[in-house]
Amino acid sequence: MNVPFAFIATAGALGWVWPTWMIRHQHRIDPRLAMAAWPAAQVLFALVSVGAAVTLLVPGHATTFVSSLVGRCLNSLAHTTPAAGENVAGAAGSVALLVVFSCVFVRILRRRNAQRDRREQLSDTIFLTGFQLPGFPDVWWLDDDRPVAFCLAGPRTRIGASTGLFGFLNDNELDAVLSHERAHARMRHHTTIVWAEACGRTLSAIPLFRYGAQSVRGLSEQAADAAAASAHGPMTVASALIKLASAPRQATPPRGSLAAAQGNLGFRLNTLTRQGQRSHLSASLHIAAITTACVLAPAATVTMVLATLTCS
Numbered sequence: 001m002n003v004p005f006a007f008i009a010t011a012g013a014l015g016w017v018w019p020t021w022m023i024r025h026q027h028r029i030d031p032r033l034a035m036a037a038w039p040a041a042q043v044l045f046a047l048v049s050v051g052a053a054v055t056l057l058v059p060g061h062a063t064t065f066v067s068s069l070v071g072r073c074l075n076s077l078a079h080t081t082p083a084a085g086e087n088v089a090g091a092a093g094s095v096a097l098l099v100v101f102s103c104v105f106v107r108i109l110r111r112r113n114a115q116r117d118r119r120e121q122l123s124d125t126i127f128l129t130g131f132q133l134p135g136f137p138d139v140w141w142l143d144d145d146r147p148v149a150f151c152l153a154g155p156r157t158r159i160g161a162s163t164g165l166f167g168f169l170n171d172n173e174l175d176a177v178l179s180h181e182r183a184h185a186r187m188r189h190h191t192t193i194v195w196a197e198a199c200g201r202t203l204s205a206i207p208l209f210r211y212g213a214q215s216v217r218g219l220s221e222q223a224a225d226a227a228a229a230s231a232h233g234p235m236t237v238a239s240a241l242i243k244l245a246s247a248p249r250q251a252t253p254p255r256g257s258l259a260a261a262q263g264n265l266g267f268r269l270n271t272l273t274r275q276g277q278r279s280h281l282s283a284s285l286h287i288a289a290i291t292t293a294c295v296l297a298p299a300a301t302v303t304m305v306l307a308t309l310t311c312s
């Protein structure tokens, strides 16, 4: 076993094993953390892939890096395959990674541009036809008796809502729905979805990216529900969602926006019920575990690459 092999094995576990485990267990985790875990795992996958390519390009290192405990550990992972073979594999891996990163970058750029054009058109329409009401400084209201609330992407995120909400929801439920939309804006869900979908299209052969694109969109609704439930209570949010879903006439939210009534309603209601039952200790343990993993795993990857490059 050597350092590049350790990186490749980690990438394999992250890319093919972790998604299956995560999909099976993410309903037990706070959706805000689960949503953060997918892009964090994807970034880590990219880091260890780069780590594998870089360490393959510098064979022979890490064999004498024995000046510290880390060095002694790394020494046991020293390269054992012929240097020329590792160089070729490292060069091929580097080119492949460069191509993949370029494709992802171009896709993200295209989707962000399309999102920006759509947002500007919609914002113009909302400014022309919408109006503001006292007590809701960040919401543009549309005169329509069909209940709908949505959040448009962008640096200055716009929240739109129809006056039909007043006829369907009580004051607490209305505040919960608007909190849901503000959570989309605050947590930059549009940006995370663009990232996940661009990566998912480019790397659809890898489960981490294929399932990530599907999971992140669904989790964004659950995460916004969880944020609204923290302020207004899970039952208030659940009641608002049921009323919106049972409205006799439904309005279609603007394309590209995130709306309060999107996603699998049954799944969202189950998540809200679990949020009401989840203890503070359990939530704190989840936060501690995922935060630790998000900090330690990239730090360990960078440390191993640097140690391999700087040893003599």
Ligand SMILES: [Zn+2]
Binding pocket: 180, 181, 184, 220, 221, 224, 258, 259, 260, 261, 262
């Ligand atoms: Zn939503």
